[in-house]
Amino acid sequence: MRLAELSERSGVSAATIKYYLREGLLPPGRRITATQAEYDEEHLRRLRLVRALIQVGRVPVSSAKEVLTALRDEELGWSERLGTAVWSLPHGPAPDDADPVTASARRTADELLEHLGWSHRGGDGVAPVAPPYEMLVTAITTLARLGYPCSAADLEPYARGMERLAVDDLDLVERYAPEEQVEAAVALTVLYEPVLLGLRRLAQGEEARRRFAGQ
Amino acid sequence: MRLAELSERSGVSAATIKYYLREGLLPPGRRITATQAEYDEEHLRRLRLVRALIQVGRVPVSSAKEVLTALRDEELGWSERLGTAVWSLPHGPAPDDADPVTASARRTADELLEHLGWSHRGGDGVAPVAPPYEMLVTAITTLARLGYPCSAADLEPYARGMERLAVDDLDLVERYAPEEQVEAAVALTVLYEPVLLGLRRLAQGEEARRRFAGQ
DNA sequence: ATGATTGGATAGTTGCACTCTCCAAAGCGG
DNA sequence: CCGCTTTGGAGAGTGCAACTATCCAATCAT
Numbered sequence: 470m471r472l473a474e475l476s477e478r479s480g481v482s483a484a485t486i487k488y489y490l491r492e493g494l495l496p497p498g499r500r501i502t503a504t505q506a507e508y509d510e511e512h513l514r515r516l517r518l519v520r521a522l523i524q525v526g527r528v529p530v531s532s533a534k535e536v537l538t539a540l541r542d543e544e545l546g547w548s549e550r551l552g553t554a555v556w557s558l559p560h561g562p563a564p565d566d567a568d569p570v571t572a573s574a575r576r577t578a579d580e581l582l583e584h585l586g587w588s589h590r591g592g593d594g595v596a597p598v599a600p601p602y603e604m605l606v607t608a609i610t611t612l613a614r615l616g617y618p619c620s621a622a623d624l625e626p627y628a629r630g631m632e633r634l635a636v637d638d639l640d641l642v643e644r645y646a647p648e649e650q651v652e653a654a655v656a657l658t659v660l661y662e663p664v665l666l667g668l669r670r671l672a673q674g675e676e677a678r679r680r681f682a683g684q
Numbered sequence: 685m686r687l688a689e690l691s692e693r694s695g696v697s698a699a700t701i702k703y704y705l706r707e708g709l710l711p712p713g714r715r716i717t718a719t720q721a722e723y724d725e726e727h728l729r730r731l732r733l734v735r736a737l738i739q740v741g742r743v744p745v746s747s748a749k750e751v752l753t754a755l756r757d758e759e760l761g762w763s764e765r766l767g768t769a770v771w772s773l774p775h776g777p778a779p780d781d782a783d784p785v786t787a788s789a790r791r792t793a794d795e796l797l798e799h800l801g802w803s804h805r806g807g808d809g810v811a812p813v814a815p816p817y818e819m820l821v822t823a824i825t826t827l828a829r830l831g832y833p834c835s836a837a838d839l840e841p842y843a844r845g846m847e848r849l850a851v852d853d854l855d856l857v858e859r860y861a862p863e864e865q866v867e868a869a870v871a872l873t874v875l876y877e878p879v880l881l882g883l884r885r886l887a888q889g890e891e892a893r894r895r896f897a898g899q
Numbered sequence: 900a901t902g903a904t905t906g907g908a909t910a911g912t913t914g915c916a917c918t919c920t921c922c923a924a925a926g927c928g929g
Numbered sequence: 930c931c932g933c934t935t936t937g938g939a940g941a942g943t944g945c946a947a948c949t950a951t952c953c954a955a956t957c958a959t
Binding site for chain 2: 917918924
Binding site: 686687688698702705706713717718719720721 | 937
């Protein structure tokens with residue numbers, strides 16, 4: 470199919486598709502002549518994934534590129550690809566280690582993870598600290614600075630909850646054929662986030678209604 | 685204290701504080717003379733909340749203003765203030781109701797919420813549909829379009845998980861004095877989101893490592 | 900043959916979140 | 930009292946991200 474048809478079938482404007490091609494978010498089409506290229510179903514699929522990551526997952530274009538590059542990287546195995554993709558996701562401002570509040574938050578996070586038996590550092594050697602861990606530290610620091618300190622004990626039920634959901638997440642991923650699993654894992658990681666946050670806000674509304682009925 | 689001191693104590697540049705004052709995110713200081721104003725601890729506290737919402741919670745400035753306005757609105761009761769504040773939070777693109785996939789997603793969401801016994805529509809009368817519900821519908825639609833359909837049954841464990849966490853959330857809020865609870869609820873809703881997402885990504889990493897150890 | 904279409908390159912637009920510059924009034928040290 | 934600095938407000942300017950519009954030569958459809 471031509472770029473115009475790709476545009477029509479995806480609902481993404483031709484100009485935007487050209488932009489994504491330039492930025493390397495989509496691989497170039499198969500060149501037919503000097504001025505024309507042909508796109509296939511795989512391009513359509515990838516374009517839809519890009520739009521989903523950007524619009525629903527709020528992933529910046531540059532990070533989306535990294536995520537997609539990791540997905541396609543034939544050099545890496547299953548878990549490296551997934552790891553690289555997830556680490557490319559946005560994770561907010563880095564913690565400021567000069568700040569004593571950050572140091573305390575880091576201790577809280579370490580205590581929590583140790584208690585849970587999670588290894589938050591990458592595989593072997595001098596692996597960098599995982600972005601999700603940094604994200605956690607930043608959030609705990611910010612809460613503490615605002616006067617809402619949370620201890621490892623406060624966080625444990627949240628961690629246990631996420632631990633249970635991770636089992637469901639991986640079960641869901643295993644429904645798919647092995648060669649589809651990495652993409653499925655990324656899509657489910659990112660696109661279940663709004664599902665989770667939406668359900669959480671609804672659940673809070675329910676619980677608040679239950680407790681403070683007539684106020 | 686003067687604006688300069690507010691800046692120093694919060695770590696926010698004076699120019700940015702002026703910008704927030706202009707945008708109405710911070711109430712004006714108490715005017716001392718025609719060209720000087722005095723700020724107090726309450727301003728400092730609010731400024732820190734603004735920064736936390738914007739930087740860690742990824743809330744746009746304009747939404748942060750709505751959230752803060754709702755928090756301060758003396759006209760409203762406890763739950764209206766909290767509801768208005770949470771509804772002002774970003775919730776992604778609205779679902780496209782012309783699309784049949786959206787209609788199907790909406791049925792899935794309705795089925796789930798009915799099964800759970802949650803009331804996703806506001807209080808009385810012709811209340812608008814809750815933004816978190818719309819957020820959920822958009823996410824389910826996007827997943828379906830990408831070839832990752834999820835049924836009400838798939839979503840139930842996630843909803844149950846969030847239901848349990850909402851209880852903990854509200855317990856945490858009730859630690860604070862009644863007049864502090866609305867702000868605490870907003871801060872915890874928004875700032876626990878990175879905590880939750882960070883823990884989820886870490887938990888997925890753990891679970892993936894457990895299942896696919898040597899790949 | 901000829902008018903429309905295609906894909907690539909370049910430049911322009913929009914929105915957001917600041918950031919800079921200016922300025923008159925105020926404070927302050929001698 | 931007099932320079933010198935500081936203050937807060939207003940408006941314009943900046944940088945970045947994500948598009949969007951314009952051009953253009955090659956090509957395709959009739």
